[in-house]
Amino acid sequence: MPDTEPVAEPFTDPRQQHRAAMMGMYVFLGSEIMLFGALFCVAAAMRMAHSAEIVHASHALHFGIGGMNTAILLTSSLLVALGVESAQTGQAGSSARRFAGASMLGLAFLALKAYEYRLEFAEGLLPVPGIEARYDTSIQHLFMNLYLSATALHAAHLAVGILLLLLLSFQTARGAIALPQRSIVLVVAGLYWHLVDVVWVFLYPVFYLAR
Known part of the structure; x- marks a missing residue:
């Protein structure tokens, strides 16, 4: 953390401000970890x-598409870390x-996820509403409800992250964010992006690989 980082009120020391930002x-x-x-x-x-019914429902998911999206997000996390x-x-x-x-990889993830939703x-x-469900039991129906809720919630978080990365990329390129003095702004954005990626790393095996 650079000692030349600008200090805003009520802080009097750049290190104190840095620690406060990281703690926040x-x-x-x-709170996001508790949600997911x-x-x-x-x-x-x-x-x-209900092990047997969950495994049966999981087999219907497109684990290949989920695997590609996993690779996309892991690559995006590498780019953010390097950034x-x-x-x-x-x-x-x-x-x-x-x-x-x-952010472009994030958009690719959302496009692939939208295609997967269309197939499903x-x-x-x-x-x-509006489709004839192919569920055999109410447990399988509940599993797919949970799948849709979890993946849609993740997609919403990812969309926020994409907008954040695009905004910071634009501001950084035009010099609106002084670097390295204000690198903390990009650090906290990177932490958010990594969280979204880690959530998907858990979502993928929980839903797609329930074997």
């Missing part, structure tokens, strides 16, 4: 109580390009 971000990330953690707990309870490193060394152009690249809608998998 950790509290926010903790509740969904994972429900999924785990369903798996233990943060560039920001901390004052390489504004490199940081802006890497953040922009990560056509196959009667999504629990939405």
Whole structure:
């Protein structure tokens, strides 16, 4: 953390301001972890109580598409990590390009997920009005409700992250964010993006690989 970081009220020391910013971000990330953690707990309870039905429902999901999206998000996390490193060394152009690249991968994820939803809608998998569901039991229907809720919530978080990365990429490229003095802004954005990626890393096996 650079000692030349601008200090805003009520802080008097750049290190104190840095620690406060990181603490605030950790509290926010903790609340997000509790949100998705509740969904994972429900999924785990369903798996233990109705293993055979959950496995049967999971087999209908397109695990290949989910696997491609996993690779896309992991690559985007690498770009964000490199972008943060560039920001901390004052390489504004490199940081802006890497953040922009990560946001493009995020858009690719959403496009692929939308295509997957379309396939699932056509196959009667999504629990939405207007289609003839192909569920055998109410437990499978509940599993797909949980799948749709969890993945849609994740997609909403990812969309917020994409907008954030694009905004920071633009501001960094035009010099509106002084680097490395204000690299903390990109650091906390990177933490949010990594959280979204980690959530998907858990969502993928919980829903797609329930074997």
